[in-house]
Amino acid sequence: MSNNAASSSSSPTSPPSSPQTAAGGHLTLDAEALYRELLRGVRSMRGENHNDNTNTYLAGVASGGMWLAQRLQKDLGLAGEAGVLSSSLHRDDFASRGLASSTSSLLPFDVNGADILLLDDVLYTGRTVRAVINELYDYGRPARVRLAVLVDRGGRELPIEAAYAAARIALPANQSLSLARAEGSGAFSFEVKEA
Numbered sequence: 001m002s003n004n005a006a007s008s009s010s011s012p013t014s015p016p017s018s019p020q021t022a023a024g025g026h027l028t029l030d031a032e033a034l035y036r037e038l039l040r041g042v043r044s045m046r047g048e049n050h051n052d053n054t055n056t057y058l059a060g061v062a063s064g065g066m067w068l069a070q071r072l073q074k075d076l077g078l079a080g081e082a083g084v085l086s087s088s089l090h091r092d093d094f095a096s097r098g099l100a101s102s103t104s105s106l107l108p109f110d111v112n113g114a115d116i117l118l119l120d121d122v123l124y125t126g127r128t129v130r131a132v133i134n135e136l137y138d139y140g141r142p143a144r145v146r147l148a149v150l151v152d153r154g155g156r157e158l159p160i161e162a163a164y165a166a167a168r169i170a171l172p173a174n175q176s177l178s179l180a181r182a183e184g185s186g187a188f189s190f191e192v193k194e195a
Ligand SMILES: O=P(O)(O)OC[C@H]1O[C@H](OP(=O)(O)OP(=O)(O)O)[C@H](O)[C@@H]1O
Pocket: 061, 062, 063, 064, 065, 101, 120, 121, 122, 123, 124, 125, 126, 127, 128, 129, 178
């Protein structure tokens, strides 16, 4: 990956590397550079299927992962639209949080027997991925489900890992990281906030 994005690794077993910090101690992550890394990683994951002619369908977790999946769908030259998965209905904090997002799931392909690549911007506790896998199974029984993320920030509370992460960083629990998409240009950036 490019040196100015962040430290990264595609191996799920690699320890988190130190985040890059700018003057003043703030974390800096180049979301556009990380997106280019993700594009390379996803190309390579799809390429693994060339021998068996399996189609891999993209499904992004609303909202950051959905933006990634939509852009990847175009950049990979794939026909049709990427799928969207909402965690809302299967969240384990649904009772307290309710329907926080208005985005609904939309899967424009048959999930039964499909090879599915889930996309998300940030992987943290793993609870969102657990919830969206439950959601996915409401639509059918996929043949295989993999996960690729822009940033793995550690802190897992469930046995869930990404097959590909454009960056792996260690972030204190009092900080939150979220992807933003610029109106018009669609350019990605990361917002780091005190949680
Ligand atoms: O691994 P986890 O601890 O579940 O955290 C990761 C999730 O948290 C963020 O979503 P959030 O729920 O903030 O919604 P958003 O994408 O709409 O901001 C992020 O986009 C991931 O989906």
